[in-house]
Amino acid sequence: MKMKKVLALTLSACMSMGLMTGCGSSSAGSSSSGGSSDSKVIKIGVFEPTTGENGGGGFQEVLGIRYANKVHPTVKVGEDEYKIELVEVDNKSDKTEAVNAAQKLVSEKVSVVLGSYGSGVSIAAGQIFADAKIPAIGCSCTNPQVTQGNDFYFRVCFLDPFQGTVMANYATDNGAKTAAIITQLGDDYSSGLGSFFKTAFSDLGGSIVSEEQFQTNQTDFKAILTNIKAQNPDIIFAPSSITTAPLIIKQARELGITATIAAGDTWENSTIIENAGDSAEGVVLSTFFDEAEPANDEAAAFIEGFKTYLKENKQEEIIPAVSALGYDSYLAAIKAIENAGSTDTTAIRDALKDVSIDGVTGSISFDENGDANKDMAFIKTIEGGKFKFLTTTTVK
Known part of the structure; x- marks a missing residue:
């Protein structure tokens, strides 16, 4: 979402899957929190490639989302506090697999979807999320077609x-x-x-x-x-x-x-x-981002904390822009959930239209197409x- 000299890249992406169980996340096929605690859990889907052509970049985006979940593990819905559970699926950098991965998230009853790295897989899955009335927030999918004609797709990055x-x-x-x-x-x-x-x-x-x-x-x-x-x-x-x-x-x-x-x-x-x-x-x-030029206090705190997180997870301590965008997409999601005061997916979608946050990559709000208002x-x-x-x- 190959010649021996670059095979190491693909292997690296595959090895990175070993981190996929961290930060309280679950795969789409695993069991979720059971019993009476289910009423206090809200699921956020992570729709990303962690294998295939774009597995390396997708995994960087996942790390940003996981770190956001570590920093902000809960969200207030009205008077109640909900634990946020990440449900991660691998769309494998492939449009057909993207459809299957999206369907898995729908079956898991996630309230919001984050992703994907790669516009093609985002476009392929867009109608599935729209039909299920589940809002999706793209992190770095820059092609205009991702949000065009889809009232349920938003994004925090600039466009192509x-x-x-x-x-x-x-x-x-x-x-x-x-x-x-x-x-x-x-x-x-x-x-x-x-x-x-x-x-x-x-x-x-x-x-x-x-x-x-x-x-x-x-x-x-x-x-x-x-x-x-x-x-x-x-x-x-x-x-x-x-x-x-x-x-x-x-x-x-x-x-x-x-x-x-x-x-x-x-x-x-x-x-x-x-x-x-x-x-x-x-x-x-x-x-989209440079760690030497933090846009605000949120960015400065993110840079320090995420570098520690990367070190703890034996990752290179360089902050890719897509990790910052993954973090921002999570911030936008929890802000929309708070503003909606509801776990209803359509209410969360409606709240997203008026969300405004100071994210790691700068101030983020959305235009009438669901695209981020960014000019730099x-x-x-x-x-x-x-x-x-x-x-x-x-x-x-």
């Missing part, structure tokens, strides 16, 4: 039209006049973000000199990169998954391509640096084997 535009702004502000675009065929996130970048870059006077597509699970990109090299673009915009990114980066540099390589939020993952090595130097990306992105580069904050940017 915005993200594509700010990356085009960054490219032109830094002297790029020509660009090549590489997208994954059939992937809603990749194709959508590539299209929005193309429109924005062209509107700013830039020229798109090459557009290339690749198949899911493709590992050899030298043919399309050779085509791109012949056009000598100033920048290559290649929004793609964590597993694909290091292959594109390394093979481009092996062919002698010196153009800036850029992408969107999915590339903010340390495994890309690990697998691409020195070739990753100079890569540029847009993202963080631009980062890879320097010295680490992600380095460059600037913040908005739409011109």
Whole structure:
């Protein structure tokens, strides 16, 4: 939601499943709290990929949600305090599996769903949540189609039209006049973000000199990169998954391509640096959050506490933006439950429309489509084997 050199990434995502029993969460197939305590338990579904193409990023999002549950384990509903139980399902980065995972959450009678990492699986499951009248809050699913025509889907991240535009702004502000675009065929996130970048870059006077597509699970990109090299673009915009990114980066540099390589939020993952090595130097990306620039007191407290949590769980003490978004989606959910004063899912959906919180990634409220009112992105580069904050940017 693969060539031996990146197999370690998939194995890492699978090994991370060992943490799946932490923080009071349960899998969809397990038994829930029984007896009379059921009346004081409210379930929040966690709809994320922890395996498959996007398993690494999905797991980072899960960690943010689990930490939020640790910090805020209960919620007031009227005069009663309810324990919050996370019900986690793995949508396996696959649209068909996403439908099955969504149905499991419906059968578990969750009151809210959080997720998913990956717009395609979010879109695939959206109607199931709407039909069941269960509100869903996307963390990092940026494609506009996630919320379009779905009164039960919200999100705490910015959208791809915005993200594509700010990356085009960054490219032109830094002297790029020509660009090549590489997208994954059939992937809603990749194709959508590539299209929005193309429109924005062209509107700013830039020229798109090459557009290339690749198949899911493709590992050899030298043919399309050779085509791109012949056009000598100033920048290559290649929004793609964590597993694909290091292959594109390394093979481009092996062919002698010196153009800036850029992408969107999915590339903010340390495994890309690990697998691409020195070739990753100079890569540029847009993202939602930077720990060096806390937006408010909530963000400052999150940074300190989440780093401790990561250390306790033997995870790298770097805070990905998607973990912060996972935390914020949880905050939005419990605020809506409190404001609704009810466990009724439609009442929670109605309350979400007027929710306003100071989240880790900034102030969050929702527009008429359920999309977050956000107007700023963080631009980062890879320097010295680490992600380095460059600037913040908005739409011109």
